[in-house]
Amino acid sequence: MSEITTVPFDDDKLKEECGIFGIFGHEDAATLTALGLHALQHRGQEASGIVSYDGENFLAHRALGLVDEIFNDPITIAKLKGDAAIGHNRYATTGGAGLRNVQPLYGDLSFGGFSVAHNGNLTNELTIREKLVERGSLFQSTTDTEVIIHLVALSKAATVVERLVDALKEIEGAYSLLAFSENQLIGVRDPNGFRPLALGRLGNSYILASETCAFDIIGAEFVRDIEPGEMVVITKEGIKSSRPLEPAQSRFCIFEYIYFARPDSDMNGKSVYEMRKRIGAMLAKESPCDVDLVVPVPDSGVPAALGFAEAANIPFELGIIRNHYVGRTFIEPTQSIRHLGVKMKHNANRALVNGKRIVLVDDSIVRGTTSRKIVEMMRAAGAKEVHMRISSPPSKYSCFYGIDTPSSNELLAHTHDLEAIAKYIGVDSLAYISIDGLYRAMGKNGRVANDPGYCDACFTGDYAVKLTDQVTYNCSGEKLDTRLHKVGGADD
Amino acid sequence: MSEITTVPFDDDKLKEECGIFGIFGHEDAATLTALGLHALQHRGQEASGIVSYDGENFLAHRALGLVDEIFNDPITIAKLKGDAAIGHNRYATTGGAGLRNVQPLYGDLSFGGFSVAHNGNLTNELTIREKLVERGSLFQSTTDTEVIIHLVALSKAATVVERLVDALKEIEGAYSLLAFSENQLIGVRDPNGFRPLALGRLGNSYILASETCAFDIIGAEFVRDIEPGEMVVITKEGIKSSRPLEPAQSRFCIFEYIYFARPDSDMNGKSVYEMRKRIGAMLAKESPCDVDLVVPVPDSGVPAALGFAEAANIPFELGIIRNHYVGRTFIEPTQSIRHLGVKMKHNANRALVNGKRIVLVDDSIVRGTTSRKIVEMMRAAGAKEVHMRISSPPSKYSCFYGIDTPSSNELLAHTHDLEAIAKYIGVDSLAYISIDGLYRAMGKNGRVANDPGYCDACFTGDYAVKLTDQVTYNCSGEKLDTRLHKVGGADD
C-alpha cells in the first residue's frame, strides 16, 4: 500500500490464479511452452515452471518470477529436452510456500514419472489432504494440486488414465488440468467447466492451453475448446476424447469475458474483445451519462469504453496516460514523498480533461483504492465533472473456483451500497451494469436463475459446487470442528 | 534481429537519446530525481545515473538498466544524500563504452565538484577532443559531454557560471544541459533550442526536466519552458535568468511532437496529445482512405489514429493487441522456431479484422521491418485490405542533434520512393503527411523555408547548425584528412 511500485498489473483487481500450456510431439516442446506461457503471463505473474520428457527422463525447471526472466537463459531451455512438455504460470496467493509450490508438480509413481499443471481450485482439498496424511502420505507442497498426484499414486487401477479418473472422482471444485506421463498428455476440464481450456494444433503436434492467444504467439491453429467434463488423451496415435465424469451444469466463469482473458482470445466461440465492447455498449444504454468525453481506465477498461463511446456517441479520448516502464517495486517513500501522491502508473492528460465533463469506464471495482486515486487525479487535472461506469455488476462475494479474491469484508460492494461507493470513490455519478444486462450483452435474454449458463458467484453468491472445506475449516485452513494438528511451514 | 526479444520499445523507431532531471532545495532530492527519471524513461532506456550534493560531498550512482532496476534499493537512494541532485537517462548508441559513459558525468575541479547531465549532441566534439588530448587532458569517457567539463576545467574565468559560459562558446550543436556545482544548479538550452527543457516548482524547490510529465509524477507544478539560448542559475537565493550566448533561429525538434515526447507532456504551450490528434486529422484530410476500421499501431500511433478516425468518421478499433509483459531478450530461437514467426509483442485481434478493410496509422517508418511484419500479421488474420497512413513526412536524413538514427542508407525512405516503400511494406496503399500539412497541423501556414520555426532536418536535410566533425571525420570518427591516432577502447 505504502510502497511506490511499478508492478504492471493493478493491485486492486481480482487475480486469475493460473495459466497452463502443454504440447505433445514437437521437437521444440520446451521453447514453445515458454512462449505459450509468455502469452499467458496475465494469468499468473509470480512463478512459472516447465516439465518436459525426453523419452527417458522427465526434466523440470521452476522458479519465482516472470516467464521471460525464468526462461531467458538458453542453457535452461536446452536442458528441458524432449518433444513433449507442460508449463504453468502461477499467481501465488499470500502465504504460498515458495518454490516447492511452483507447478507443474511432479512425482515418481510406480508406473513412472507423472506431472500435473492445474488451473482452478479444489473445494475439498483440505478434507482429502487430512485423510491422506493420516494414512501416511507425505506432502511436499501446500498446493491443492498435490492431492491429485497422491490420489493417482494410491489408485489401484491398471492404467494412468484410469488412475487419474479415480482421483478426479474424489475431488470437487474447479479444474482445467494437464497431466503428463511417459507417453501421453492428458487434458481435462471439471464437469462445470469453470475455467477455460482450448485445443490447438501446430503441424502434427497437439497443444492444450488456457487461452487461444497462446496459440497465436507461435502461429498454431485453434481447433476447439475442450468441453466441460471432457477428457482428451494425446499420444503418438493421436487424440482421444471421453467423458468419464458425471455431467453437470455449464458454469464457465463470466469474469473471463469481463477482465481476466486477453482481449485477443476466443472463448466458447466468442471474441473477448467483442464481448467487452458489447458490455460497454449495454452499459451506455442502461446508464447513460451527459458528458464531453469517455475516458477508459487503462488498460483493461479500453474495449468497454470504446463500446460505451460508440453507443453513447461521445468522443473516446485517452484522458489517462499509462507509463509503459513499469515492472517492480521501486522506492520506499519517505513521509514527505508519500504526501506528494506519486503517480507511477498513470498520469492525467491534463490539456485534454481540463474543464471537461468526463465519464471513466472501468471493468470492476474491488477495494476501490485505485478508482479513488484516479478520480482524484482527474479532478486535480481540472475535470469539471467525473462520472464512472463499471462493465460488471458489483463484486460482492469471494470466489472459491480459482480466482484470488480478498475476503468479502474487503470487497467495497460487499460492505457499501451504490451511493456509499460513489461517495467513497468521489464521483459525481456511478453505475454498474446490471446482472441481466450483462447476460443480455452476452447474447442471452437476461439471467436464468436455475441454470444461468455461467458462473457469476462473485456477483450473485450462487455457488454451483458445494464448499466442503468451507464447512469443515475456516478461511485460514483451521479446522472448525476439532483442532487440526499444526502443519509446519518448513520451506526454503 | 534473430532473437526473440521482449524489449518494450520498438527497435524500428528513432530513439531519443536522453532525458534529464534536476532539483534544487528539497530534502528528498535523490528520490524525486529517481521518480522524475522514471517518468522520462521513454527518453533513454539503457542506463541511468544520479549525482547529489549533501553540503560536503558529491554522491553518485550510475548503472546500466532501467531506472526502477537501478534505484529500487533503499540503500542506494539513502546514500544519495543532500537537497540537490541531477539525473540522466541514457540511450546508449552502439559501441558505447559501458559504465564510464553513464551520465551525469562528474569531475573534481579546482573550485570543487562539478557535474553535468546533457541531452543533445555536439557537432564539433571530436574536433575539440583532439585538441584537448593534444595538450594533455585525460578523458575518462567517450561521450561528447565530457569535453564540456574539460573546457570548464581549463577556463580561467572567476566563477563557475562564467567558466561554463566560456565552455559553451566553444561548442556547437544541440544541448539542453544541467550543470551542478556546490551551491547552484544551472540549466541551459542551446541558442536554437533543439531539445526541450522545462522549469517546474515543488513547494520552495525548483526543478528542471526534459518534459512536463516528470513534474506530474511528483505533483510538481509546471512553471514555463526554458527558452532557446537561455541560462537559469538556481541557488538558495532563487532563480536568475540570462542569455549569455549569441541568439539564433528557433529550431525545436518537431519530431518530439510526432513521437519522442510523452503524449501527456506540454511543450511550448502545446499539448503533445492534441498535436498528434491534429496531425492525424490533417493526414485523414490529405490522404483519405475508404475502409471499415482505423487501427492504430500500438502504442505510439494511438493519438494520431484517434484524430484520423474522428476526421474520417470511421470506427477506431484495437485491431492489434500488445502484450504488456515485455522486458528483455527472451529466447534464442532454433531455426524451426524462427520459421513460426513468433509474435512476442503484438497479436492480431483476429475476430475483429477478419474480412475487414483496415487502415493502419503509425507515426513513422524507419527501416520498415516492423511495419512489414504487422501488415503480414493483419493479412494472416484475414484483413481484406490493409492500408497505411504515417503521421510524419518520410524520414530521409540522419539526425546529428541528439536522436539516434541509422545511417541514411538504412533509412527506407532515403533509398526507396513511395511506391517502392508501399511494395516493401506490403500495403494496398501508403501515404505520409506532407511537410506543409505537418506545419499546418502545428498551427502554421505551411513550412517557411528560411525560418521554419522547427528543426525538421530528418525530413528536409536542412541542418541549422554546421556539422564540423562531419567535415573533418567520417561517421566512424576516423579523421578524414590525416590518420587519427588509434584511440584505445579500454573499458570495464
Added chain:
Amino acid sequence: MSEITTVPFDDDKLKEECGIFGIFGHEDAATLTALGLHALQHRGQEASGIVSYDGENFLAHRALGLVDEIFNDPITIAKLKGDAAIGHNRYATTGGAGLRNVQPLYGDLSFGGFSVAHNGNLTNELTIREKLVERGSLFQSTTDTEVIIHLVALSKAATVVERLVDALKEIEGAYSLLAFSENQLIGVRDPNGFRPLALGRLGNSYILASETCAFDIIGAEFVRDIEPGEMVVITKEGIKSSRPLEPAQSRFCIFEYIYFARPDSDMNGKSVYEMRKRIGAMLAKESPCDVDLVVPVPDSGVPAALGFAEAANIPFELGIIRNHYVGRTFIEPTQSIRHLGVKMKHNANRALVNGKRIVLVDDSIVRGTTSRKIVEMMRAAGAKEVHMRISSPPSKYSCFYGIDTPSSNELLAHTHDLEAIAKYIGVDSLAYISIDGLYRAMGKNGRVANDPGYCDACFTGDYAVKLTDQVTYNCSGEKLDTRLHKVGGADD
C-alpha cells in the same frame, strides 16, 4: 580434470558425505547450528540446510554452496526462529538431484512436522523405496534419507519415538541420525556405529554433532560420544538414553582417524591429531627412508609427517607451499595453457628441496593423479630423490557406508600392485602402513579378523553389514533381476 580449479579440497581424496549438527533449548539455535556446520564444513561442501522450530512452525533454509555463503545473510538466519534446530552439510554425489536432495529433509506427518538429518548410507534403500512407491508413497528426493521419513509416516505406533524405532528396524547400513519433531530432538547411531556422533552441552542446551570441533567453535563442552546402537531423546525434561535396536559388533570407520575428521576433534576418547602422529611414527618404523627432509603433502598429511619425522629423526620441512586463496573453478585453459602444467594449489619450495633427498608423507592414494603431479613438481624443483610413505593401507574397495568412493576399478590400489603404483606415481620408493601396523598405532595388537573393532572394508573388503541393494541392483541403481521402471529425474 582439464579445468584449472581452485576448489580447496583435493579431488583425489575419498569424500566424507555428511556432517550433522542439532541443538535443543537455546534461543540462538539457528545461528549456533550455522556455526557448527561451518566447523563441520570438511564433511560436506556442496550444500547445507537448517530446519528450526519456533513453537508453532518449522522453518527451513537449504541451498547449494558453502555454509558461509548460504547463511551469511542476517535475514536468512532471522527467519529460522526458535530454540531448537538441526543442520546438515552435504557432499553431493554425482547425479544428485539438486536442491530437493539437500537435507535436513522435512515432512508434515499426521502428528505434525518431522525433520531428519542423516550421515551415512543405507544399504537396502532402493529395495525399500521400490516397495513404498508400489504402495503409493510419493518421493520428493532421491536421497536414501527420505525412506526413513516415509517409514515413520506409515508406522501405526503411538509416539514419534516408537514410529522412528519401527522405521529403523527396517533399514540396514550406516547412519548417525538426527530426528526432530515438535518437542524433541532425537539422536541415534546404527548398531555398528559406523559414523560418529557426539553429545555436547552449552549452558542448559544439549547439542549433537558429528565431531567435537563443532562444540569448540561455539564454546560448548564435549560430554561424551553417543554409543553404537544408542538412541538419545532430548526434550525440555532433559535427555533419555535407550538401546532399541539389536546389538552388533562395533565397527567405527577407521578412516575418520586417518583423513576424514578434523585433527582437533576427539573420537572415542582418542585425539585425531595424536592418532595421526602415531600412525606416522609407526609408518617410519615399518618403512624407514634414508633422506634429508620429511615433506608433508599439505594439508592433511601434516600430522602423520610430523610423527614420521620425529620417529625417524629427520628434519620436517614445508617443501610444498599451498595457495590459501582457493575456492572455485577458475579458468578454462587453452591447449597451450594446459601444456604449462599450471600449479593452482601447490608450489614447490624450490630453494629448500633443490638437491635434497626427500620423503613425501601423505594419508592416502585414491586415483594417484595428484600424487603423480606432486612428485613431478618435486623433481622439477631439483629434488635428488623422491620417496613416498602413506599413512593408510592401500585403498582397494568401495565404501557403502557413507563415504564417496570411486568405483573399485578407478582405485589405483585395486588395479595395481605396489611396484606398479610406485612406477605410476614416479617415486624412488613407496610404502603404505600395514593393516596390522595401523591397528597397533591405534593401540591394539594388530587386527583381529573376526572382530576387528573398526570398519576397514575399504582396505580389507570385510563388509560388516550385508549389501542388500548390491545384490538386487547394480551400482547405477538398475535392478538386476527384472527391469526397473525408469524413474524420472525431474528437478529444478
Added chain:
Amino acid sequence: MSEITTVPFDDDKLKEECGIFGIFGHEDAATLTALGLHALQHRGQEASGIVSYDGENFLAHRALGLVDEIFNDPITIAKLKGDAAIGHNRYATTGGAGLRNVQPLYGDLSFGGFSVAHNGNLTNELTIREKLVERGSLFQSTTDTEVIIHLVALSKAATVVERLVDALKEIEGAYSLLAFSENQLIGVRDPNGFRPLALGRLGNSYILASETCAFDIIGAEFVRDIEPGEMVVITKEGIKSSRPLEPAQSRFCIFEYIYFARPDSDMNGKSVYEMRKRIGAMLAKESPCDVDLVVPVPDSGVPAALGFAEAANIPFELGIIRNHYVGRTFIEPTQSIRHLGVKMKHNANRALVNGKRIVLVDDSIVRGTTSRKIVEMMRAAGAKEVHMRISSPPSKYSCFYGIDTPSSNELLAHTHDLEAIAKYIGVDSLAYISIDGLYRAMGKNGRVANDPGYCDACFTGDYAVKLTDQVTYNCSGEKLDTRLHKVGGADD
C-alpha cells in the same frame, strides 16, 4: 570487530597493498596474467584488473573481489584479447572510491592508449595533484597512480619512455611500476627499490611480477630481480635496461621477508622461507624459553616456528588448528553469541596442549587483538604456561611506502612498552627479535645506521624518502597551511 567473519587473512596484520604482473609476447597473455595475479592474491584481496592490447584496441576488465571470482568467466577472459597484458591486485584502503580506483588505470593520450599498474605509495601525490587540478586536469580516481598518467600526458617529450621518465622525475616515494603502451611493456622500480619486481621468461615472452611465485604457477623461469632505479623496456625487439633516475640508497622493505611475501618466493637471491626459519632460529637464541612445545600461530608463523623449534630443540606441534573454509563475513552475532567467543578461524588442539607449557611463535603484533584471543584460547584448552616470541622487532611507526598500517596510536608497540604488551596479550613471557638480530639473521653484522640496506621505518622511524604530503597535509588529506577546497567524493 564485532562480526563473525571468515575472511582468510588476519585483520590484525599489516597489509601489502598491491601485486602486479605483466607479460609481453604470449598469445594467452590475459589468462597467464589472471593466473599470475592469483599467485599474488596475498598482496591484495579487494579488487583486481587486467588491461590487454590486441594490436588495435586496449581491452580492460576490473572488478571488486578475488581474482578467481573476477576472472572465472571464460567470456571475460576471451574479451581480453592480445599478446600483451598487465594486471593488478589491490588492497583497498578505507575510503577508497570503489571501482574507479581499481587498477590498472588507463588513459587515451595523444600518442595512443597508456595503462599503468603500480605497487607502492607516492609521498608527494597530493601536492602534485593539487597543482594539476589547478591547471585544469580532470581526475577520474583518487589513487596516487593517476598523477603519473597525467604527468605523462602533459610531458612534451618525444617518446613514451621519455615522457614516463619526465613523470617519474616529479614523483617521490615507493613504486614498482608497470607501464604499457601500444608496442611496449615498461617496468621500473624507484631508486630506493622499496617494493619488489622480478623478471621472468616463458618461452619467448618476458614477464614482470611482484614475486617469483607468480612465475612458478605458470611454469615460467625466474631470470633476475629488476634493480632499484632500473627501467626495462620490453618490445618485440627484446628487452633494454636503463637507469634514468638519480641513484639512492638501497632500501628494500625488510618486512617482505618477515610476513608479506609468499614463503616460496625468492627475493634478491634469498629464499623467503629460509630467511623466516633463520629469523626464528635467531629469535630462539636471543630469547630462549623453557617449554614443552613450540606452537606456530597459523599460517604465517609456521616457518619461524620451525626455525625456533630446531634451534631450541623443542618439539614443533600444531597446537592451533586453522579452519580451511574461510572466505567472507558470515554471521551478525547477537549479544549472547558474541559472549561465546566464537572461534571461526582457529581452534585449540586441546588434547595436545592440555597441561603443557607452550611458546607461540608469530611474525608480528599490530593491534594485539588476535594475539590476545589466541592466548586466551590456549589457556582455555589447558595450557599450563603460554609464552610468545615474535619474529620481528616491535611495529611502532606507520609505513608511507605502500603498506597499509593503522595510524601509529593504534599500534600496540607505539603506545605500550614490552611489559605492558605482555600483560595486554596475557602471556607469561614475551620477546621480539632485536633489530640487530633481524639484520644478523639476514646475513649482516647487525644494522648499520647510515646505510642499513633495507627499509625498516616501521620499526625504527628512519624514513628514507621525505614525506612531502605529510608536511603539507594531515593524515586525512586536509591541507595544513591553507584550507584545501572540498574535493567531492562522487562515485558509483
